[in-house]
Amino acid sequence: MLNKDADIKIQNGVVITCNAVGDILDKGGVVIKQGRIAAVGSTEDLSSWTAKETIDATGCVVMPGLVNAHTHLPMSLFRGLADDIPLMTWLNDYIFPAEAAHITPDTVRIGALLSCAELLLSGTTTCCDGYFYEDSVAEAVFETGIRCVAGQGVIDYPAPGVPDPLKNIATAISYVEKWSGRTPLITPSIFCHSPYTCSRETLVRSRNEAAFRGVLFQIHLAETKSEYDQIKKAHGVSPVAYLDIIGVLRPKTLLVHSVWVDEDDRKRIADRGASVAHNPESNMKLASGVAPIPELIKLGVTVGLGTDGSASNNNLDLFEEMASAAKLHKVNRMDPTIMDAQTVLNMATAGGAEAIGLGKVAGSLEEGKMGDVIVLDMQKPHLVPMYHPISHIVYAAKGSDVRDVIVNGKVLVKDGRLLTIDLEKLFERVVEAGRLIKK
Amino acid sequence: MLNKDADIKIQNGVVITCNAVGDILDKGGVVIKQGRIAAVGSTEDLSSWTAKETIDATGCVVMPGLVNAHTHLPMSLFRGLADDIPLMTWLNDYIFPAEAAHITPDTVRIGALLSCAELLLSGTTTCCDGYFYEDSVAEAVFETGIRCVAGQGVIDYPAPGVPDPLKNIATAISYVEKWSGRTPLITPSIFCHSPYTCSRETLVRSRNEAAFRGVLFQIHLAETKSEYDQIKKAHGVSPVAYLDIIGVLRPKTLLVHSVWVDEDDRKRIADRGASVAHNPESNMKLASGVAPIPELIKLGVTVGLGTDGSASNNNLDLFEEMASAAKLHKVNRMDPTIMDAQTVLNMATAGGAEAIGLGKVAGSLEEGKMGDVIVLDMQKPHLVPMYHPISHIVYAAKGSDVRDVIVNGKVLVKDGRLLTIDLEKLFERVVEAGRLIKK
Numbered sequence: 001m002l003n004k005d006a007d008i009k010i011q012n013g014v015v016i017t018c019n020a021v022g023d024i025l026d027k028g029g030v031v032i033k034q035g036r037i038a039a040v041g042s043t044e045d046l047s048s049w050t051a052k053e054t055i056d057a058t059g060c061v062v063m064p065g066l067v068n069a070h071t072h073l074p075m076s077l078f079r080g081l082a083d084d085i086p087l088m089t090w091l092n093d094y095i096f097p098a099e100a101a102h103i104t105p106d107t108v109r110i111g112a113l114l115s116c117a118e119l120l121l122s123g124t125t126t127c128c129d130g131y132f133y134e135d136s137v138a139e140a141v142f143e144t145g146i147r148c149v150a151g152q153g154v155i156d157y158p159a160p161g162v163p164d165p166l167k168n169i170a171t172a173i174s175y176v177e178k179w180s181g182r183t184p185l186i187t188p189s190i191f192c193h194s195p196y197t198c199s200r201e202t203l204v205r206s207r208n209e210a211a212f213r214g215v216l217f218q219i220h221l222a223e224t225k226s227e228y229d230q231i232k233k234a235h236g237v238s239p240v241a242y243l244d245i246i247g248v249l250r251p252k253t254l255l256v257h258s259v260w261v262d263e264d265d266r267k268r269i270a271d272r273g274a275s276v277a278h279n280p281e282s283n284m285k286l287a288s289g290v291a292p293i294p295e296l297i298k299l300g301v302t303v304g305l306g307t308d309g310s311a312s313n314n315n316l317d318l319f320e321e322m323a324s325a326a327k328l329h330k331v332n333r334m335d336p337t338i339m340d341a342q343t344v345l346n347m348a349t350a351g352g353a354e355a356i357g358l359g360k361v362a363g364s365l366e367e368g369k370m371g372d373v374i375v376l377d378m379q380k381p382h383l384v385p386m387y388h389p390i391s392h393i394v395y396a397a398k399g400s401d402v403r404d405v406i407v408n409g410k411v412l413v414k415d416g417r418l419l420t421i422d423l424e425k426l427f428e429r430v431v432e433a434g435r436l437i438k439k
Numbered sequence: 440m441l442n443k444d445a446d447i448k449i450q451n452g453v454v455i456t457c458n459a460v461g462d463i464l465d466k467g468g469v470v471i472k473q474g475r476i477a478a479v480g481s482t483e484d485l486s487s488w489t490a491k492e493t494i495d496a497t498g499c500v501v502m503p504g505l506v507n508a509h510t511h512l513p514m515s516l517f518r519g520l521a522d523d524i525p526l527m528t529w530l531n532d533y534i535f536p537a538e539a540a541h542i543t544p545d546t547v548r549i550g551a552l553l554s555c556a557e558l559l560l561s562g563t564t565t566c567c568d569g570y571f572y573e574d575s576v577a578e579a580v581f582e583t584g585i586r587c588v589a590g591q592g593v594i595d596y597p598a599p600g601v602p603d604p605l606k607n608i609a610t611a612i613s614y615v616e617k618w619s620g621r622t623p624l625i626t627p628s629i630f631c632h633s634p635y636t637c638s639r640e641t642l643v644r645s646r647n648e649a650a651f652r653g654v655l656f657q658i659h660l661a662e663t664k665s666e667y668d669q670i671k672k673a674h675g676v677s678p679v680a681y682l683d684i685i686g687v688l689r690p691k692t693l694l695v696h697s698v699w700v701d702e703d704d705r706k707r708i709a710d711r712g713a714s715v716a717h718n719p720e721s722n723m724k725l726a727s728g729v730a731p732i733p734e735l736i737k738l739g740v741t742v743g744l745g746t747d748g749s750a751s752n753n754n755l756d757l758f759e760e761m762a763s764a765a766k767l768h769k770v771n772r773m774d775p776t777i778m779d780a781q782t783v784l785n786m787a788t789a790g791g792a793e794a795i796g797l798g799k800v801a802g803s804l805e806e807g808k809m810g811d812v813i814v815l816d817m818q819k820p821h822l823v824p825m826y827h828p829i830s831h832i833v834y835a836a837k838g839s840d841v842r843d844v845i846v847n848g849k850v851l852v853k854d855g856r857l858l859t860i861d862l863e864k865l866f867e868r869v870v871e872a873g874r875l876i877k878k
Contacts (some may be wrong), residue, residue: 028759048799080830084765084779117820226772284766285834287775314834315821320759326523327723327763328770334664336726340523381515382754383555385873391519395724395753400839427823434824 007409008032012256013375014389016066017365018349024389029055029062029328032371035184035409040365053411055404057176058367058377059390061397062093064364065125065372065405066318066350069219069304070256073129073137074103074111076118078311087224087286089129095311098347099124099132102437103160110429115316117421120122120146122317122399125372126363128254128277128306130191130218132160138186145412145420147184147372150354151191151218152176154206156198169205176213184370184408187358189216195239196230198246200246207248216252218277219243222265223257236264240265249274252357256306258296259289266292267296270299274353278347280325282308290332293325293347294339304352305344309370316400322348326394341394344432370408376401446848447471449814450482452496453828457503457788461781463828468494468501471810474848479804492850494843498818500828500836503803504564504811504844505757506791508743509657509695509716512568513542513550515557517750518870526663526725533838534750538571541876547572549868551579554755556860559585560621561756561838564811564846565802567693567716567745568793569630569657571599573642577618577625582858584851585809586623588795590630590657591615593645595637608644615652617689623847626797628655633662634678635669639685646687655691655796657716657797658682661704662696663727679704688713691796695745697735698728705731709738714794717786719764720814721747729771732764732786733778743791744783756838762786765833780833794848815840 011029019042039046075095082094108131119127122164125145129197134152141148152172158167172190179188185188190210192198194311198206203219210217215272222228231239240261243249258276261269264311269276278293297303305325307316322344329339353363362372376397378386382403405413412420450468456479470488472476472680478485495742514534520627521533545572558566565586570576573591580587591614592598593607601610611629618627631637637645642658649656661667661678670678682688690712697715700708708715717732735740744764746755761783768778803812815836817825822840825831844852851859 031528042876077824079821079824079835080826083827083830083834084776086775090775093746112822114820121820135471281762281766284770285775287769287773287777290770309834310821314830315837317821317837320762320837323720323759324763328767330726331729332765333724334726334728336529336724337523337524338726379862379866381553381560381862381865382518382749384459384553385516385518385876387519387871387873387877388522391522391753395522396518396749398754398756398759398839400837400838402543423818423820425817426820431824437824 004049006031006038007053008053008406009046009049009051010057010062010375013060013062014363015040016061016063016389016393017366018345019366029057030233030365030373032406032409035371037365037367037369037371039367043322055375057375058186059377060403061376061378061391061393063374064349064362065374065407066123066348067217067304067356067363068124068127068304068306068316068318069128069352069355070117070279070308071115071129071316072131072309073115074108074131074310075309076114077107077430077437079314081311084104086165087288098437099160102433103132105133105136107433109140110426110433111437112137113144113421114424114430115310116141116144116146117418117423119423120144120405120412121402121418122319123374123402123405124316124318125374125405126353132162135175135178139395142183142185143420145185145407145410147362147407149187149189149216149358151189153191153193154198154202155193156202169202169209172206173209176215180213189218191218193218194227195242196227204246216254217256219255221255221258222260225260228252228260238262238265240268244268244272255354257283259283259291259293261292266295266299267298270301275302275304276305277304277355278325279306279308280328281321282312284328286312290328294329297343302351302355303347304355305347307343315386318348319397322394341390345390371406373406374402375404377403385386442635443488445470445472445477447492447494447845448485448488448490449494449501449812450485451494452499452501452814454479454804455500455502455828455832456805458782458805468496469804469812471834471845471848474810476804476806476808476810478806482521494814496814498816499842500815500832501800502813502816502832503788504563504813504846505562505787506743506802507558507563507566507745507755507757508791508794509718509745509747510554510566510568510755511570512554513547513570513835514555514748514750516546516550516869518753518877520876527869528804536560537876538599542571544572544575546872547575548579549848549865549872551576552583552750552865553862553869555580555583555585556857557755557861559583559844559851560841560857561601561758562813562841562844563755563757564813564844565792565797571601573614574617581622581624582859584624584846584849586801586846588628588655589799590628590655592630592632593637593641594632595641608641608648611645612648615654619652628657630657633659633666634681640862642687643685655693657695660694660697661699664699667699677701677704679707683707683711693795696722696730698722698730700731701859705734705738708735709740714743716743716745716794717764718745719767720760721751723767725751729767733768736782741790741794757787758836761833780829783833784829799808808846813841813843814843816842
């Protein structure tokens, strides 16, 4: 007979499973045992389970923790440093100099801690990161208890922690080897910055090393018109076609942004089985353009939703990002049906998990997946009455409605309070770092 | 000697005054006496004041309460009833039937209470409303303590509370007379639904009645392309030109939406001194289009920011609306400089107050204005460090960061809790109403 002693049992909530058929349970919950989801069902179905900790979700929504498919965790230190200026001014006059002067293993660590706190408090349980000193990111992530695909940056310029670009791939490899199989929370990855900052050789070698180690290969691609023009001029084809021709477009390649992709590009992405991370708010704020996500989804491309770093967003709240995604595509196409709430929710849960290579691990409430669950308090003036749970999750709820957060079967946020980090202490260090950065 | 005994003194915060020159104080506050702002200054400057209640704003931002320039308070009852469908289906198959079946003085009252709770908790202290049974809206507004320009709807069809359209203007007049000069919280107004639902005679007569009584005249205008086409077909000119020709475009006319306005229209709006309420999220969600706000502002038009009703948004959080406004125009024009944080903040504060006729009353922290002040807790992972307060307010802060809210010199929200309404009781009634509506 099955042992029905579990670790955590959540019950009496409206359960949005985000499984393949979109099951919603009116009054139910989730049972978590040894870090994994052991059962999903109505409160009655779950009555045979006992648990060390029972969470009453009356008046709440229970759903999988959100998946942020693209971010740069340490960049929280640069949030609001400069806004409302052209992308290249922003990068060249503010972000790159700030990174050159202030990015150290220590600032990476505290910036990542700060972002993880923000993510967890707003209901994101998995994120996909790319930065330098990724080893320090991974350590911070582990400390907070969030789940992360953590990509070491590769770029053909001197970078934080990699002063000699000739060692960029070797650095990424040793990072990947260090973190492979170490903890279920961290999945290492290799992140080539872009086709305009990495040579063809760097791209091909990095891609092959990632394939050899079975890890996700990430790359910023076709974010702006000027990038598109630059690649077209240098290689005679679009950024997507260029990556395809050199063999980088494959399954387990995550294309970040994919704004400037035409019909041929979209077909290439779909045919090669690459996935896409969509970052609508960052693309809006930097005036990069609107990615043709409806078309990509129609072609069967797996798309995840990301916030990008908080320096170009300027927050990591994936609930807000969902609302923006749904609304942006509607007005952009002048069609209110083009991007519905269900599609958006999928990008931020199961689709996002699939896009970053964690489809079997996270993104839905299903038996056998890891225990990444969030509980939202829906007894708020902006959430009562609730006619359709998914509409409320996408259009009305906010990160601040998240009450409890569980990752890998461990309660990290309880009643809106983060249990794993001393925020007051962290703020002191962050304010100190900010003082130096602003100078 | 000036009596320096005040009612409320807020000190030690970063003060964003939103005055004409954009003053920001690093460490200061506001003194409120007999409902009005008696002083704004550094904590040191204010040290000679004593007050019955002192609020410590260390680590907080102190700013004027936000001004929501367009909403339909009772429509909170229809939030999420239907989404992701074309505007006319949404209106004809869901909203209009729901209004016809369920809008009564009682549902208007509880819907308005719910919206006021949401507004106050998210830092909005003034709103500009338009609906039917506006008398019940005004009562609910008064009960919560929020400030409101409350417009009785006029439409040439049978409407809730006005079954005979021949009595629509008379109903509005008697409503305006009832609420004129009654309380500083309520400023009555007349709201003609639109140029396609009101005859020329109704528009002209309503406008003249509003002028005669010195109240704001509101009208939905040029929201969708189909409205534009309809007016053009019926009258041979654009919606704006039509209103101009019949004499409706004047100072104290608030044009809601103004999406489909060409260069000639924009000039007419500016020349006539009419103001505009911009509702970016509703325009996005209903796929109506992007209003040419940068051009209107350049021409000197006073523009306020609104959420529209929560059925087409789907929330009333003006912080989120500010972020959306800034980002939408950037990506729409492919220009990150086109709508900066300062401009957006002005639309949600002083500009908004001016647009709805309360420029001398609300929208900035200045001596003599009414005591409408909010305090935001900035000690959050998404708000530390803070390089530029206005950037954080527009791009990173949320309604849920609002800690204290004061309207007309009265504390309505303290430590995130609403003091004037019993939410639990209200939710019971709202859920009951929702159950009937969903049927």
